[in-house]
Amino acid sequence: MPKSIAVVGGGIAGLAAAYELTRQQQAGVDVTFTLFEASDRLGGIVDTVRQDGYVLEGGPDGWVSEKPWARELAIELGLGEDLIYSNDGERVTYILRDGRLLPLPDGMRMMVPTDLGALDNSPLFSDEARHWYRNEPLRAAELKANAPDADESVASFVERHFGREVLETVGAPLLNGVFGGDVRHLSVQAVMQPFVQMEREFGSLIVALQTRARAGRVPQPIFTSLRRGVGQLTGALTTTLSPDSLLLNQRVLNLQRADGQWHLHTTGTGDVQASLRAKPLRFDAVLLALPVWETRRLLQALDPILAALLETPGSSALTVAYALPTGATVPWPKGFGFLALPGGPVRMLAATFADQKFAHRAPAGGHSVRVYYGGSEAEAMRHEDVRALAYAELERVVGPLPTPLYTSVRYWPLALPQYHVDHLQRIAEVNRHVAQLGELHLLGNGFRGVGLPDLIRDARAAACAAAMNR
Numbered sequence: 001m002p003k004s005i006a007v008v009g010g011g012i013a014g015l016a017a018a019y020e021l022t023r024q025q026q027a028g029v030d031v032t033f034t035l036f037e038a039s040d041r042l043g044g045i046v047d048t049v050r051q052d053g054y055v056l057e058g059g060p061d062g063w064v065s066e067k068p069w070a071r072e073l074a075i076e077l078g079l080g081e082d083l084i085y086s087n088d089g090e091r092v093t094y095i096l097r098d099g100r101l102l103p104l105p106d107g108m109r110m111m112v113p114t115d116l117g118a119l120d121n122s123p124l125f126s127d128e129a130r131h132w133y134r135n136e137p138l139r140a141a142e143l144k145a146n147a148p149d150a151d152e153s154v155a156s157f158v159e160r161h162f163g164r165e166v167l168e169t170v171g172a173p174l175l176n177g178v179f180g181g182d183v184r185h186l187s188v189q190a191v192m193q194p195f196v197q198m199e200r201e202f203g204s205l206i207v208a209l210q211t212r213a214r215a216g217r218v219p220q221p222i223f224t225s226l227r228r229g230v231g232q233l234t235g236a237l238t239t240t241l242s243p244d245s246l247l248l249n250q251r252v253l254n255l256q257r258a259d260g261q262w263h264l265h266t267t268g269t270g271d272v273q274a275s276l277r278a279k280p281l282r283f284d285a286v287l288l289a290l291p292v293w294e295t296r297r298l299l300q301a302l303d304p305i306l307a308a309l310l311e312t313p314g315s316s317a318l319t320v321a322y323a324l325p326t327g328a329t330v331p332w333p334k335g336f337g338f339l340a341l342p343g344g345p346v347r348m349l350a351a352t353f354a355d356q357k358f359a360h361r362a363p364a365g366g367h368s369v370r371v372y373y374g375g376s377e378a379e380a381m382r383h384e385d386v387r388a389l390a391y392a393e394l395e396r397v398v399g400p401l402p403t404p405l406y407t408s409v410r411y412w413p414l415a416l417p418q419y420h421v422d423h424l425q426r427i428a429e430v431n432r433h434v435a436q437l438g439e440l441h442l443l444g445n446g447f448r449g450v451g452l453p454d455l456i457r458d459a460r461a462a463a464c465a466a467a468m469n470r
Ligand SMILES: Cc1cc2nc3c(=O)[nH]c(=O)nc-3n(C[C@H](O)[C@H](O)[C@H](O)COP(=O)(O)OP(=O)(O)OC[C@H]3O[C@@H](n4cnc5c(N)ncnc54)[C@H](O)[C@@H]3O)c2cc1C
Pocket: 008, 009, 010, 011, 012, 013, 014, 036, 037, 038, 039, 042, 043, 044, 045, 046, 058, 059, 060, 061, 062, 063, 064, 250, 251, 252, 253, 289, 290, 291, 294, 317, 318, 319, 412, 415, 416, 443, 444, 445, 446, 450, 451, 452, 453, 455
């Protein structure tokens, strides 16, 4: 009998796991699988709208190039020719403060400058902040000696290196733009691991980056994406899967363990329900590739302590993407977009000048832009006339804009799990519990990273392990 595996959730994590299982089948491993997806489409948060030469992203618009796993997968899927890279020559990120767009100085890697000279004329920082920056390399020995073993918040880490102003002006909005979270709670070991390593090795983060640059490491483009949007990746993954193994509109309601197997109960409608009745709902192994709150719900009855460990807060996100007509001029400056400091004139967290960040996001002469709300603002905005409100906020920042051709709005409830201090220890404890339950793998963005490359690497490794484990 082939080993049977259920993949639950058809976002990038579930699709990458299903793809890897298909590869294992093709390599002769005796395994079958079924993917259950609650909604009527695959891709989850990856959601690209393409129309008339515009590419509007409702979720991720690319991934960090430093992590190879999404690029490698794209190449395996035959999308190598369609890989595109951010227009780093034009890269400027602005901070919106007191109604003004102030550019981050050149050469910043998050809140760490590689070129201290670039800070001199920056209107973003006071003399005191510049002094903190200049002093940080001189404190390298002290910072290295005192590098804590224990986890700490991003706020505490950034403040130790660069002081409060840098934390509030750059650190908090940058992290907010990625996680929609509060830097006073986010775990530095979980969300800024490379910087923790740099501190342990060099003490000073500035010295660490400068040493790397001197070592001649060829700088990569910061972000990678695909010509027709990130949805091209999930689309290509889907085409590699046998339609018989995919069940849409099938929400897994509960999960039980009996007789050495997993029993899945699902809900479904119409023809899909009929096709489901013909399929066994018992599996040898289960891969849950779900939002962490849904994983927690499914595991509650099986192991309440494990479920309690999965109580991870989540931040909601709402994106509003606009296609602007060809021929119209837009008033925003060159660059990738801006991050808004809290307490300012707008409720948005950030805006991306999409066609300036990547090529192929609008037809020649056209433009596209995306506004991003996070946390409680995202939840509040979804009840309002968000298309008009977000546009009015954008106009308040950049000036009058042409009437958009069309708009794409996406709301992602609790989509970004918050990795709070001690997240890694908690996940180690989660793993110990999971190992006791039988063949179960927890995937998705609640565990070992929220970015696409991490999710793909993790899902493929788990699928391999599940297929090979006899
Ligand atoms: C606005 C936004 C922008 C982002 N930008 C980037 C970016 O630029 N780069 C980057 O790398 N990352 C980005 N991220 C993060 C990244 O997109 C997500 O972490 C990732 O897409 C999550 O994938 P997933 O497969 O874990 O979960 P999801 O995409 O949430 O998929 C889970 C799937 O499970 C299904 N499901 C739920 N319950 C059940 C059930 N009971 N039974 C069956 N199916 C169920 C859902 O319908 C869904 O399809 C962004 C996230 C957001 C919200």
